[in-house]
Amino acid sequence: MTKYVIHGGKPLYGEIDISGAKNAAVAIIPAALLVDGVCRIENLPQISDVTLLLNILQELGADVRTVNRTTVDVDCSHIRNARVPEELARKIRASYYLIGALLGRFGSAEVPPPGGCDFGGRPIDQHIKGFVAMGASVDVRGGYIHAKTAKGRMTGTQIYLDIVSVGATMNIMLAAVLADGLTIIENAAKEPHIVDLANFLNSMGAEIMGAGTDVIKIRGVERLTGGAYSIIPDQIEAGTYMAAVAATGGEVLIKNVIPKHLECITAKLLEMGVDVEELDDAVLVRRTGKLTRTNVKTLPYPGFPTDMQPQIAAVLCLAEGTSVITEGVWDNRFRYVDEFRRMGAQIQVDGKIAVIEGVEKFTGARIQACDLRAGAAMVIAGLAAQGTTEIGHIHHIERGYEDIVRKLSGVGADIRVVVTPDEDKQAQVG
Ligand code: EPU
Numbered sequence: 001m002t003k004y005v006i007h008g009g010k011p012l013y014g015e016i017d018i019s020g021a022k023n024a025a026v027a028i029i030p031a032a033l034l035v036d037g038v039c040r041i042e043n044l045p046q047i048s049d050v051t052l053l054l055n056i057l058q059e060l061g062a063d064v065r066t067v068n069r070t071t072v073d074v075d076c077s078h079i080r081n082a083r084v085p086e087e088l089a090r091k092i093r094a095s096y097y098l099i100g101a102l103l104g105r106f107g108s109a110e111v112p113p114p115g116g117c118d119f120g121g122r123p124i125d126q127h128i129k130g131f132v133a134m135g136a137s138v139d140v141r142g143g144y145i146h147a148k149t150a151k152g153r154m155t156g157t158q159i160y161l162d163i164v165s166v167g168a169t170m171n172i173m174l175a176a177v178l179a180d181g182l183t184i185i186e187n188a189a190k191e192p193h194i195v196d197l198a199n200f201l202n203s204m205g206a207e208i209m210g211a212g213t214d215v216i217k218i219r220g221v222e223r224l225t226g227g228a229y230s231i232i233p234d235q236i237e238a239g240t241y242m243a244a245v246a247a248t249g250g251e252v253l254i255k256n257v258i259p260k261h262l263e264c265i266t267a268k269l270l271e272m273g274v275d276v277e278e279l280d281d282a283v284l285v286r287r288t289g290k291l292t293r294t295n296v297k298t299l300p301y302p303g304f305p306t307d308m309q310p311q312i313a314a315v316l317c318l319a320e321g322t323s324v325i326t327e328g329v330w331d332n333r334f335r336y337v338d339e340f341r342r343m344g345a346q347i348q349v350d351g352k353i354a355v356i357e358g359v360e361k362f363t364g365a366r367i368q369a370c371d372l373r374a375g376a377a378m379v380i381a382g383l384a385a386q387g388t389t390e391i392g393h394i395h396h397i398e399r400g401y402e403d404i405v406r407k408l409s410g411v412g413a414d415i416r417v418v419v420t421p422d423e424d425k426q427a428q429v430g
Contacts, residue, residue: 003390006383006385020231044231082110157184177207306333343365362385
């Protein structure tokens with residue numbers, strides 16, 4: 001078993017560089033399927049979700065060349081295969097973007113149902129509604145989603161999303177860029193990674209207007225040509241380190257960020273008594289005094305991001321008074337609460353609401369990451385805790401955080417990766 005061992009209670013001081021955005025990268029890599037030529041993708045985060053998607057493109061027949069640590073050249077011109085291999089695709093949620101991209105490129109796609117973090121039901125009915133409106137038939141058989149258009153090309157149309165969905169918005173954009181005619185997505189999601197995907201596709205020759213608002217218009221073009229594109233910094237990675245400084249105290253300059261994307265997180269930290277200074281492409285986060293309580297409700301962008309909910313909960317556990325968190329996006333995103341309780345937190349959950357009574361401190365414990373952001377929140381709790389925290393199931397965390405141990409060690413955290421083969425055996429027996 002590989003785990004993180006954290007000796008907590010040390011304030012953080014120094015600088016952290018933020019990597020490229022995971023949730024932009026996992027859409028932009030499949031988007032390369034639509035490009036007839038070489039596209040250079042820069043500022044890719046080095047995380048397992050990115051590696052998996054690049055491997056899937058290779059399995060489909062793409063030529064993928066590593067240029068440097070964060071840059072790859074992808075050439076999908078010669079791909080003829082629209083069936084995605086099962087084993088790789090099931091490990092990742094974002095494999096659903098392969099449906100939109102393959103439909104856009106070939107008018108057909110065969111993709112296994114997506115994997116990813118478990119927050120209760122994660123339907124993709126809005127994606128499918130979009131594909132069907134654009135002329136595809138979609139059915140599930142033999143463990144695969146089969147999508148196909150009779151005429152070999154998607155047809156532009158008007159699609160109203162019943163729910164503001166990041167995935168459906170981006171998937172329909174992918175299916176629409178090479179479609180015949182104009183596609184209009186109404187009630188679209190507005191997250192920074194939606195704008196980033198649109199910018200990537202437009203830089204390759206697409207005609208997408210309105211990304212970042214709730215009406216997106218996509219005029220289909222005949223082909224996309226190659227080019228180079230640099231992915232935006234990761235809003236949630238930055239927010240996670242901001243929350244870590246809030247929990248431990250100290251002062252950290254978080255570099256290579258777009259401060260505007262962080263405003264929803266900054267606003268809450270300010271309410272809690274944390275100093276956040278916005279610079280051009282960095283934020284300086286400082287916490288010296290006590291943390292004060294607040295309430296948080298997660299919402300689609302520009303609301304407070306659900307992907308920061310567990311991390312802000314870790315900070316609120318240490319704030320004076322009673323805080324209330326309302327999860328407004330997912331049905332079941334409080335699965336980490338039992339692990340926090342083992343560390344001394346006082347939290348009651350009723351459905352989508354968590355009530356937190358602040359405590360003086362967390363105490364170290366042996367806990368297990370249950371999903372990506374919950375795992376990051378456990379790291380934050382461990383950094384702030386008195387004593388030693390051991391976190392298992394860290395593969396969840398490494399799906400989405402590049403070099404988290406190195407980045408935190410660089411600002412003074414005592415965190416190590418420990419491999420214990422014996423425990424593996426015990427786990428198998430037990
Ligand atoms: N929904 C439906 N039907 C659909 C699609 C979504 O009912 O067809 C519902 C979902 O059940 C959920 C809500 O709509 O209640 C929003 O889901 P959305 O489609 O926006 O989520 P997603 O695209 O599956 C992405 C991120 C998640 C992030 C959410 C919300 C990726 C790969 N995943 O998921 O990121 O929580 O948007 O912002 O981009 C993470 O990074 O840790 C993560 C889970």
